[in-house]
Amino acid sequence: MSRDAARPPAGPPAARGSATSEVPQELLRELMRLKIRTKHLVSDQLQGAYSSVFRGQGLSFSEVRGYQPGDDVRWIDWNVSARMSDAFVKIFTEEREMTVMLVVDVSRSNEWGTRRASKSHVAAEVAALCAFSASNNNDHVGLILATDVVERILPPKKGDKQVMRVVREILGYKPQYQGTNLRAALETLVMVTKRKSVTFLISDFFAGGFEKALALAASKHDLIPVMLVDPRDEELPNVGLASFQDLETGEEVLVDTSSGRVRRHYQETMRAFRAEREKLFKRLALDYVVVRTEEGVVGPLRKLFERRERRRRR
Numbered sequence: 001m002s003r004d005a006a007r008p009p010a011g012p013p014a015a016r017g018s019a020t021s022e023v024p025q026e027l028l029r030e031l032m033r034l035k036i037r038t039k040h041l042v043s044d045q046l047q048g049a050y051s052s053v054f055r056g057q058g059l060s061f062s063e064v065r066g067y068q069p070g071d072d073v074r075w076i077d078w079n080v081s082a083r084m085s086d087a088f089v090k091i092f093t094e095e096r097e098m099t100v101m102l103v104v105d106v107s108r109s110n111e112w113g114t115r116r117a118s119k120s121h122v123a124a125e126v127a128a129l130c131a132f133s134a135s136n137n138n139d140h141v142g143l144i145l146a147t148d149v150v151e152r153i154l155p156p157k158k159g160d161k162q163v164m165r166v167v168r169e170i171l172g173y174k175p176q177y178q179g180t181n182l183r184a185a186l187e188t189l190v191m192v193t194k195r196k197s198v199t200f201l202i203s204d205f206f207a208g209g210f211e212k213a214l215a216l217a218a219s220k221h222d223l224i225p226v227m228l229v230d231p232r233d234e235e236l237p238n239v240g241l242a243s244f245q246d247l248e249t250g251e252e253v254l255v256d257t258s259s260g261r262v263r264r265h266y267q268e269t270m271r272a273f274r275a276e277r278e279k280l281f282k283r284l285a286l287d288y289v290v291v292r293t294e295e296g297v298v299g300p301l302r303k304l305f306e307r308r309e310r311r312r313r314r
Contacts, residue, residue, distance in 0.1 A: 038128040050133040100134040105203035108178040115294035146185035148177040182210035225288040
């Protein structure tokens with residue numbers, strides 16, 4: 001289990017890992033299963049909520065018409081009104097089209113998972129739900145995969161074909177590096193995505209040194225951290241003397257898990273770590289969601305959408 005802070009990038013952002021055009025049959029079958037399940041869940045449970053809380057980034061002028069009781073006086077077109085000797089208002093239409101960016105941590109710690117699925121598989125499920133919701137709404141979807149460096153960037157595009165490529169990359173990508181550098185991922189997001197986007201940052205957040213980059217990215221984008229949590233992240237099993245390996249560094253340590261004091265210390269330390277991350281998100285006024293590997297992903301996302309909808313209606 002990785003607990004290391006982020007290390008400096010080993011090189012400039014680039015497409016580094018392996019991603020072949022030939023999809024292994026096992027991965028292809030998993031992609032199709034995920035596509036069928038995800039599209040069904042989006043259609044039945046998430047699409048309406050997504051459409052209502054994620055809106056276009058502006059308004060475009062459509063026409064002028066005569067003033068009607070209840071119209072906002074701020075939209076009166078005084079030039080036209082003066083020429084026509086009557087009150088006319090400007091009518092605007094919302095720019096519906098959006099860009100959704102998925103920034104996904106593919107470091108080795110995300111291969112960890114002790115219950116229903118690994119964090120990397122849960123990340124793919126979350127990404128698929130968000131991407132298909134966006135695609136059904138005719139929005140663009142892009143992807144950034146990151147470890148110690150940014151390993152792959154897929155520019156935003158529309159359509160289910162783009163969604164399947166995004167999910168395929170997350171499920172089947174073989175990263176060259178093992179560590180976590182969220183700072184590099186967030187700085188790359190700011191650099192390559194000029195237009196304001198809805199960005200889902202999917203990670204277990206076992207990293208440090210990204211706080212300033214997070215604040216900068218949040219000032220430019222609608223940034224939503226998705227924290228992946230496995231039960232063993234916060235609780236050690238009592239299995240006696242056991243060897244634990246850091247997935248990102250390869251370092252091994254011998255731990256006496258039969259000691260109640262050791263288990264309590266581990267639990268308190270890891271819960272405090274998670275609480276600090278949540279405190280950071282709240283301080284930056286970010287919507288965030290915790291997704292646990294032993295549970296489904298639809299419930300937490302639906303609660304996120306409902307929370308945003310309630311706030312929008314105030």
